[in-house]
Amino acid sequence: MDTLQLSYIQIAIAFLLFAQAKSTTEHTSTPQPNDTNTTCMASERSALLAFRAGLSDPANLLSSWKGDDCCGWKGVYCSNRTGHVVKLDLQGSGYTIDSDSRKVLAGNISSSLLGLQHLRYLDLSFNEFDKMQIPEFIGSLHKLRYLDLSMSMFIGRIPPQLGNLSNLQYLDLRSSYQDRDIHDGTYSTDIMWLSRLTSLEHLDMTYVDLSAIVHWLPVVNMLPTLKFLFLTSCQLRTSPESLQLSNLTSLETLFLVGNQFHQRSTPNWFWDLTSLKYLDISYNGFYGPFLDEIGNMTSMVELHLSANSLVGMMPSNMKNLCNLEVLYSYTSNINGSITELLHRLPNCSRNKLQKLDLSDSNLTVSLPTAPVQALSNLSWLVLDHNKLTGHLPLWIGELTELTILDLNSNNLDGVIHEGHLSRLDMLDSFILSHNSITITVSPTWVPPFSLRILHLRSCQLGPKFPMWLRWQTHLWNLDISNTSINDIVPGWFWIGASSAEYLNIRNNQISGVLPSTMEFMRGVVMDFSSNQLDGPIPKLPSNLTSFDLSGNRVIGPLPLDFGAPGLRTLLLYNNMISGAIPSSLCSLRALRLLDLSRNGLNGSITDCLVNESSTNMTGLGIANLSLRNNNLSGEFPSLLQKCPRLIFLDLGHDQFSGTLPAWIGEKLLSLSFLRLRSNTFYGPIPVELSKLVNLQYLDLAYNNISGSIPRSIFSPTGMAQTRDKTDYLQYTSSSEFGVGQNQLVDYTVNFTVLTKGQERLYTGEIIYMVNLDLSCNSITGEIPAEIGTLVELKNLNLSSNNFNGKIPENIGALVQVESLDLSQNELSGEIPSSLSALTSLSRLNLFFNNLEGKIPAGNQLQTLEDQASIYIGNAGLCGPPLSRKCSQPEPIPGESHRDAGDGDMVSFFVATGSRYVMGLWVVFCTFLFKRRWRASWYSLCDNLYNRVYVQVIVTWASLRGKLNGTSQDMYAFKVHAIVGDWYAETSYLV
The missing domain is CATH 3.80.10.10 (Ribonuclease Inhibitor)
Structure with missing residues (x-):
């Protein structure tokens, strides 16, 4: 799996957590929409209009900003008790594939926002304030509890004035991966200002360049109420071994993905945070064995260890993680038995494990033949790019909650039949490519699942088109390349495949015509x-x-x-x-x-472009x-x-x-x-x-x-x-x-x-x-x-x-x-x-x-x-x-x-001639001492000569027209006799 794609997966998971945290914050601290009796303060209405004047609004997001009652404007929320503007939610649509569908604000952020001194909630995320620094004056909005400036293409130094927001509980300053492609993004050379945000519960500085900061952890340790910390791809280079006195006793979520630590995985400060529920240390260059400290993280719900240089078998005390729901450790070097690893997973607490990704981890031998209790509620089983061998066990078909089964690029063989598949009602992605598996099911079998992704490249499906595919009418991605299909493509296949955006049938012997539809x-x-x-x-x-x-x-x-x-x-x-x-x-x-x-x-x-209009030239x-x-x-x-x-x-x-x-x-x-x-x-x-x-x-x-x-x-x-x-x-x-x-x-x-x-x-x-x-x-x-x-x-x-x-x-x-x-x-x-x-x-x-x-x-x-x-x-x-x-x-x-x-050529031909003479002498000497070979050779030559001689005489006489019927018969008799002798001699030699 591509490193960049895996990084995006990590970020996507982070976003889900962000959304959850954000939703919680909004529920507890965000004012509700205004009553009809609430009216807007004139000074605050003027501040909002001045703010809008500095913005570029190509999608007319602020078209409702007119009239006297600003409390009814889109994104503006006022207190039901005081009438002051307390919330400004102007989140844009951010990066989309279709640039025409973006609904974003751009331009300048006016300091007129300082007129909203009762503002507690400010969200300007996912807009396009391109090549603009985060305004320093935001640090003067002292009543802010929630500030989200993420993914809005800000650049430059993060202003330390944000440290004046002592009431802040939620701070999201995420930059974006696209920012690094376009410009330098945001950075900070000194984060001491963070230490003054003593009420902070949620801090996200993903993709903010913190490479100049060495002692970052002591500053973070001054935030005793912190629950969520995201420092993904911040170019951090040090991860201290320990904290003398840890204040991070409330920390539940820690994302340190994609930094540049390149150090041993233990000792490390985060292994002492037994309150952690979500830990992601992927893509950091950690090395060394999988450590026993993992077994102490008994509150752990999600554990991400992927794409480091961790080696060896998972620790046996992992069975203590009774709350574990997600384990990602792809691109590791476990280099051991898959059976042993699966039996080290926790069975306690009603088998909560839902997602298991151990792809590209050098796992060996075959899957266990008996069911593994820890996997009974599994929805994701991803073991691709390992060295697994043997048959696919039948207990895979008993994982009735399974939505993703990925065993791509192993050494599996054997046969898969209805018993493996008939109970997988929830299956959405079925990936077995690059194995030697044969799929044999009855032509009348109707699968219980409706797949979106089906990859069977290099498996054995043929020689006939697999009839069970006709029931897969919602496919989005289908790969049945190199599957030994030697058949005319049926009409139902084109109908079923019409929904697929990615379709691969290459390297078969499929015949027929492409559909007119x-x-x-x-x-x-x-x-x-x-x-x-x-x-x-x-x-x-x-x-x-x-x-x-x-x-x-x-x-x-x-x-x-x-x-x-x-x-x-x-x-x-x-x-x-x-x-x-x-x-x-x-x-x-x-x-x-x-x-x-x-x-x-x-x-x-x-x-063909000569006569086209200048607009198309x-x-x-x-x-x-x-x-x-x-x-x-x-x-x-x-x-x-x-x-x-x-x-x-x-x-x-x-x-x-x-x-x-x-x-x-x-x-x-x-x-x-x-x-x-x-x-x-x-x-x-x-x-x-x-x-x-x-x-x-x-x-x-x-x-x-x-x-x-x-x-x-x-x-x-x-x-x-x-x-x-x-x-x-x-x-x-x-x-x-x-x-x-x-x-x-x-x-x-x-x-x-x-x-x-x-x-x-x-x-x-x-x-x-x-x-x-x-x-x-x-x-x-x-x-x-x-x-x-x-x-x-x-x-x-x-x-x-x-x-x-x-x-x-x-x-x-x-x-x-x-x-x-x-x-x-x-x-x-x-x-x-x-x-x-x-x-x-x-x-x-x-x-x-x-x-x-x-x-x-x-x-x-x-x-x-x-x-x-x-x-x-x-x-x-x-x-x-x-x-x-x-x-x-x-x-x-x-x-x-x-x-x-010519002199060189003469030498060349003399040498070549000598080789031929030597070859002839070898043949001559063989015939000299092998009497039977000599007799057979001479007899064969004589008979070949006779055959050619008769054929020439008959052909010549026929062309000259000199033979009568009797003479022709005589010649024919002689010819047949000679030919018969030749066949006899040849048969004898054979």
Whole structure:
């Protein structure tokens, strides 16, 4: 489970506790809505109007703030006894997925609020006071008991003036995770002001930066009435071992999630707080064994120990925690028997344990075969990513309160049948992916549950479609990928799956056609790849963002209306799609990743944005485009001028032609990977390619490129210097979409790279490949010395061109190069000695040039395979590994370099001929001493000769028309006799 996602789960749990505490506070101390007889104080009405004047209210939350009676305004509450404003509740809707639906206040908080001197309750949470500090004057509202400024995008130092609010009982200053992405959020370098809030019961400083504070606990210890303390992700670095005199005897809830303690888990001050009911110390870097002190926390209701470096088995005295309802200890290193651990859970107090999460804890062996009493009321059982083995015991089916069962990614096997499932009426999430479990139930079985989440990836469901799925009509997330289903998809499946937002059926043998009603499904992410689906592509669901239909048998043209305006990922490669690329593709403005490779697409790519209005001319946001291995033609697509975010572009193995336009280097400034291999592009390499500062992969091989290499092309920093691979680069090369542990659409861009003498497929690691391949063109001139600046190159291929001159002396600067091919050119002079310094080199080709002189010596060069073949066709070279010594006379000048290697070729053929002679002598000697083998061999040869001879004679005579009926019969008789003898001899040999 992803660390960030787990952190969000922790925060969500915290929010539930906040809401509970807040509700309690409101119930006890918040005034009730006003009576109709209560009227507003004029001075307080003026203060509220001045406050509103400084605000920005795009959602008209304060539209009711008009008229004389401010006590009737929204969010304003007055005392029934005095008429003073005592409560101001202006909580916004905060962060939402849809920014248009936010109902928030913004702007400035006016000091006019000081006119509300009887205010006891102030809530400005979940608004957007962006880039504004918390006002200092709030510390002058001395009667405040409740202050909530959380999640409102405040920045800067928390004012110490808040310490003047001596009546304060509830203080929430939560910052937000989003704040840290946008700006620095809030911080405090001195929290001594907290010590003056002696009535405080609830303190929340989640995501407030307290990294500068070392001695924070003594200050907190001055709050004797404190019940709830939340210091999640505050960048605290110290957690004291103990308190000499603890005043925190009332503390019930302590959240210290996500700090930076990195110290032993014991001794620690919080283990002495036996009044604690809710303790969360997850994600703190605590290490050491699970400690016996846990058994002393007898009031504990929820215990969160996850994502630390705790090791060993839970302590046996955990049985003392008779009030325990929730235990989270995922991503630990228990490294022991699941059976032993389960028997250490408390059985006392009517089995209160409801949620148990021990995922990714290195638990071993099989689940116990007998029921565990402590689990009888369990609603969550999460044991994913462990090393559990064996069968799923039947007592799992007796956990009738179970809503979540997650055993994903273990080594479980065996069969699950109706006995495991028939009593799980409450089951909502059933996750068994990545096990070897077979689910075998009767075709007429009707499950008692209605699931929202069902993950059975890599289990055995097939070969037929599981009929029990037809009753799961409320699925939200379904994964039955790689489950050995070999069947035609039934119509009821599409109906039942229409409610699923996340649907994965990949890597089966499912056949049939996609439903014509697909546009009415609720799918957001769909993966149907690696099946046998055929037919045309229908109109897609309107909410769809990611769709993978690759590796099927889809036919026909692309749809004229895709019907999914928010589509971000479209993978249709390796199908039988034909026709031209329609202009409707341009309507998918959210598209980031498009792979149409290995289809039958043809024609040119139309510039479908040319005639659009200026308001829509922002272009396409696509970052990864692959059209390789089609029959596309025409010039380099001008449409790509409208794709400024393009990072990966693969047009290889098509029929594109024409010259490479200069605008590639001017419009596609984000381009890192450009592959135009095996087309018919001609003309020079544009100088403007030097503007592609991120370019690290350039493949123009097998075209008709001519002219010399522009020296400026060697300036791209992607080849010249080390740089970090950005998250965006990794995202566009390998995209995984899903929820939680269910990665639904799993796509990794793949490039084939001709390196080390063979074509290799690079998938996700392609982002680390730095490649320059200009082979098999008509490029002339010298190899520029600037090539030595491309120190990050791993593959350099300039073979089969017309390069002349010398190999650059600084070729040894390419310290990362693994494959270097300069063969079949007109290069001359000596091989630079720096070549021997390439310690990463594993493949070198210099054959068929005009090189001369002594071959450099070097440990790396001597480890290369086929060393002699590296230098074939260079008659002037001498020294090891060649047989020609450097003292021998030079060859006659003027010989063609293609013929100049005859001496080497003669040596090659003499050696090869010797091997053949030795092989023949082995056969001869065998026949000499094995009489039966010799006789059989000669007999077989004679009969084969007779058969061929008769066939030739009959065919020849027939063609000449010289045979009469009698002679034909005679010949036929002879033929049959010879053939019969041949079969007899052959049978004897066998």
